[in-house]
Amino acid sequence: MPHPFKLSRITRRKWLSGLGWGLAAASFVLVATPLLDILYTVIRKGMSALSFELFTKVTNGISGGLLNAITGTLVLVSGALVFAAPVGILAGIYLSQFGQGRFGRTVRFLDDVLAGVPSIVLGYFSYVTLVIGLGWQFSVLAGSLTLAIMVVPYVARFTEISFMQVPSGLREAGYALGFREFTVITRLALPLALPGILTGVLFAIAIALGETAPLIYTAGWSNFLWNGKLIHEPIGYLTYVIWSFINQPYRSAHALAFAAAFLVILMVLLINVGLNVALRRARPARSGQR
Amino acid sequence: MKLRPFRIVLVLFTSLIPLALLAVLIFLARYSWPALTFNGWHFLVGHIWNLGNLYADPVEQRGVLAPIGADYGILVFIVGTLLTSAIALIIAIPVSLGVAIFLAEGLHSRLRGLLSFVVEMLAAVPSVVYGLWGYAVLTPLVAHTLGPGLRTVMGFIPFFSGAIGSGYGLLAASIVLALMVVPIIAATVRDALAQVPSETKEAAYALGATHFEVVRRAMLPAVRSNIIGACILGLGRALGETMAVLMVSGGALNYFPGNIYSPVTTMASFIVSQLDSAMQDPTGMAVRSLAEIALILFIISVITNVIARLLTGTSRNASPV
Numbered sequence: 001m002p003h004p005f006k007l008s009r010i011t012r013r014k015w016l017s018g019l020g021w022g023l024a025a026a027s028f029v030l031v032a033t034p035l036l037d038i039l040y041t042v043i044r045k046g047m048s049a050l051s052f053e054l055f056t057k058v059t060n061g062i063s064g065g066l067l068n069a070i071t072g073t074l075v076l077v078s079g080a081l082v083f084a085a086p087v088g089i090l091a092g093i094y095l096s097q098f099g100q101g102r103f104g105r106t107v108r109f110l111d112d113v114l115a116g117v118p119s120i121v122l123g124y125f126s127y128v129t130l131v132i133g134l135g136w137q138f139s140v141l142a143g144s145l146t147l148a149i150m151v152v153p154y155v156a157r158f159t160e161i162s163f164m165q166v167p168s169g170l171r172e173a174g175y176a177l178g179f180r181e182f183t184v185i186t187r188l189a190l191p192l193a194l195p196g197i198l199t200g201v202l203f204a205i206a207i208a209l210g211e212t213a214p215l216i217y218t219a220g221w222s223n224f225l226w227n228g229k230l231i232h233e234p235i236g237y238l239t240y241v242i243w244s245f246i247n248q249p250y251r252s253a254h255a256l257a258f259a260a261a262f263l264v265i266l267m268v269l270l271i272n273v274g275l276n277v278a279l280r281r282a283r284p285a286r287s288g289q290r
Numbered sequence: 291m292k293l294r295p296f297r298i299v300l301v302l303f304t305s306l307i308p309l310a311l312l313a314v315l316i317f318l319a320r321y322s323w324p325a326l327t328f329n330g331w332h333f334l335v336g337h338i339w340n341l342g343n344l345y346a347d348p349v350e351q352r353g354v355l356a357p358i359g360a361d362y363g364i365l366v367f368i369v370g371t372l373l374t375s376a377i378a379l380i381i382a383i384p385v386s387l388g389v390a391i392f393l394a395e396g397l398h399s400r401l402r403g404l405l406s407f408v409v410e411m412l413a414a415v416p417s418v419v420y421g422l423w424g425y426a427v428l429t430p431l432v433a434h435t436l437g438p439g440l441r442t443v444m445g446f447i448p449f450f451s452g453a454i455g456s457g458y459g460l461l462a463a464s465i466v467l468a469l470m471v472v473p474i475i476a477a478t479v480r481d482a483l484a485q486v487p488s489e490t491k492e493a494a495y496a497l498g499a500t501h502f503e504v505v506r507r508a509m510l511p512a513v514r515s516n517i518i519g520a521c522i523l524g525l526g527r528a529l530g531e532t533m534a535v536l537m538v539s540g541g542a543l544n545y546f547p548g549n550i551y552s553p554v555t556t557m558a559s560f561i562v563s564q565l566d567s568a569m570q571d572p573t574g575m576a577v578r579s580l581a582e583i584a585l586i587l588f589i590i591s592v593i594t595n596v597i598a599r600l601l602t603g604t605s606r607n608a609s610p611v
Contacts, residue, residue: 017502024396027388031472032408038415038423045426090303098297109599110308116523116595117314117588118530120558124584125314127565128321149310156307182296210416213532213558217565239418243533246425261422265415272414276407 039265046262049255059223059236062245063252066260068225072236073264075226076219077208079144084152085201091152092159092197093185099160108160115153122149123214131218138220138234146214151204158203162196163189199275206271210264212239238264318585324354325578329362333582336363338544341567341576348573355573362579369546370554373460374535375528377550378467383521385468386475387510393476394483395505406480413473421537424466429538432465433457437551452549458540459553466534471524478520478602482513519601526594530587532558557583 057065091111095104126146130136166189174184220234221244227233241260245253325333328351342360349358393406437454440461444450486509494508510517540553541563547554555563561580568576 013500013503017500020502020506021392021396024388024392027385028392028405028408030385031389031412031469031476032405034423034469035408035412035415037427038419041423041427042419087303087306090300091307094300094304098300103301107304107308110311112599113592113595114307114311116526116598117311117591118532118558120532120561121318121530121584121588121591122314124561124581125318128581129313129317133317133321149314152307152310180296181294185296206414210414210418212416212418213562216562239416239533242418242422243537246422246537257422261419265419268414268416269411272407272411276403276410280403 039269042258042261042265045255045258046265049259050262054259058225059241059256061223062248062250062256064256066238066241066256066263068223068236069238069241069260070263072219072222072226073209073238075140075235076143076147076215076237077205079140080147080151080208081201081204083145083148084155084204087148088152088155088200088204089159089197091156092200093163095156095160096163097185111153111156114149115157118213119150119211120213122146123217126214127217136231138218139229139231140219140226140233140235141230143215143219143235143237146218147208147211150211150214151207154204154207155197155200158200159193159197162193162199165196166192195278199278202271202275206268209267210239212243215240216243314588315585318581318588322578322581322585325362325575325582328352328354328356328575329579329582333362333364333579334368335365336361337365337546338363339366339564340544341571344570344572354575356575357571357573360571360575362576362582364557364560364583366542366544366546367555367557367560367583370460370539370542371529371556371558373547374463374467374539374554374556375525377460377464378471378528379521379525381464381468382471382475382524386472386520386524387479387517389472389476390479390483391505391510394480395501395509409473409476412469413477417470417531417533418537420466420470420534424462424534424538428465429457429462431457432459432462432551436465437461440550449549452551454551455553456540457551458538459551460539460547461550463535463539463554463556466538467528467531470531470534471528474527475517475520475524478523479513479517482516482520482602483509486512515601519598522594522601523598526591526598529556529594530558530591531556532562535559536562557587 053065055065055067055070058068059066091107095108095111098104099108123146126142126149130142130145131138136142170188170192171184174188179188215237219237219240221240222234222236224236226235238260242257242264245257245260248254330352338361340359340361342357344357346358348355350356389409393402393409397405433454433456437457440450441452441454483505490508490512491504494504499507535556536559539555539559541559542553542555561583565577565580568580571577
């Protein structure tokens with residue numbers, strides 16, 4: 001005789017499972033909707049604020065163009081890379097090749113910790129040490145160094161992972177042929193690891209482009225184009241426009257804020273889509289890695 | 291021993307990373323030292339932030355020079371930081387687990403890559419753009435729709451009743467923070483779920499479990515420590531978040547939030563909003579007290595990160611891409 005209880009129990013379990021999947025899918029919709037709305041809002045309002053002048057004129061009070069901010073962002077991000085790329089790449093190489101000991105484990109751990117330090121803390125540290133302490137004032141160098149400290153953990157992490165993926169047989173073959181450590185790493189392993197390193201650098205660029213808090217009290221703000229001085233001279237950047245101009249009660253200020261947000265989002269989006277496509281194409285080579 | 295210049299160069303550059311971390315600690319501590327002696331424990335329990343009389347001659351108090359009437363207490367900002375982060379996590383944790391389960395188990399592999407990208411983009415949106423969206427879209431929504439709705443449903447609890455105000459405040463800040471924390475937790479948990487041994491899953495299937503029961507009863511318990519670690523990682527992010535919170539929190543000085551719609555100030559956003567006025571202090575004590583806040587934030591972030599890394603195990607945390 002079929003047990004009526006048993007049947008209803010299975011039905012109930014199936015219903016509950018269905019409910020579980022429904023909630024999981026609903027969670028996804030719940031986070032995807034704001035993201036799409038952010039992109040939609042920024043693109044719609046940003047596009048309508050786009051004009052030719054944006055790229056040819058500097059900011060004049062709360063109107064004008066964004067040429068100073070666009071070039072300023074590029075200068076600051078390039079400056080950050082000048083410091084972060086060599087340190088991050090060399091640290092990543094060290095961690096991947098010789099990082100099994102106590103020192104390597106400690107650095108790997110502290111690298112993660114540094115990535116978790118709030119950006120405003122790093123900004124205030126630079127304000128205290130570079131802007132006031134060394135008397136650099138608001139400047140390109142202070143801003144770039146702060147961004148560099150922020151992104152160096154990511155460069156190191158990506159470099160380490162991409163060197164770990166180089167087949168060890170290749171290195172062993174190099175040593176068997178009598179190559180030096182330097183030759184094996186730079187001539188044999190580096191070409192294979194290069195795409196991964198570039199991924200890390202691009203990722204660092206995407207982070208640095210969008211940062212605001214660490215720059216407010218290190219780079220300052222300027223309506224003028226950068227005059228090439230590394231210290232004693234503030235510089236403009238796009239994220240400052242977003243933060244500062246949206247609080248002004250003027251339409252021209254709001255338009256500039258949204259235009260700046262559009263440019264930042266566009267660059268970040270392009271980098272991320274590029275990375276995603278590149279990583280997906282590289283997936284077969286990456287399989288089997290932790 | 292043979293001298294190996296290449297390896298020496300590598301070690302020197304590698305040492306810069308721990309040195310940077312050490313430098314942040316030492317220089318923040320050194321710079322804020324006079325403030326530490328001046329403020330004492332009152333810093334953490336006082337709820338008035340008063341720069342004092344900046345126009346009168348400063349006087350020596352407790353061994354250091356400070357403006358008359360200067361009083362630096364950050365309890366309001368500590369409460370603001372803890373409340374925004376706590377509410378953000380209450381929203382973000384269940385949603386993140388849902389997203390992680392959906393992405394790890396609920397999709398075909400082709401769609402999985404595409405939808406994972408949505409979560410990655412959520413992590414890539416700059417903080418200040420979240421703030422801009424909060425300003426343009428979220429705060430009006432909180433003021434006219436979410437706030438009144440929440441008050442109707444939950445209004446019997448005092449914390450959810452009362453004036454809703456302009457939309458800038460605790461609720462808006464928490465929602466923005468939740469959005470920023472979800473990708474961190476979801477990505478870590480998703481990666482952990484993908485690493486669950488197939489034997490565990492097959493054993494659960496063999497017992498007659500449905501697919502969701504396998505996830506719920508066999509896989510989630512297997513990654514419990516990763517989930518806790520991910521949540522702490524998210525907490526660390528929420529505690530230190532600055533720009534987005536600054537732009538939607540309204541800013542509250544010297545009073546505690548009365549309900550979930552009240553304006554608040556967090557420690558991180560206070561540093562940005564106050565440095566301009568703090569620089570007016572000729573003794574520099576206000577700027578040093580802000581450095582003390584930064585020092586506390588630094589120590590909190592190190593502690594949360596250390597705990598999170600220990601819980602998520604020796605394997606590196608999910609790479610953001």
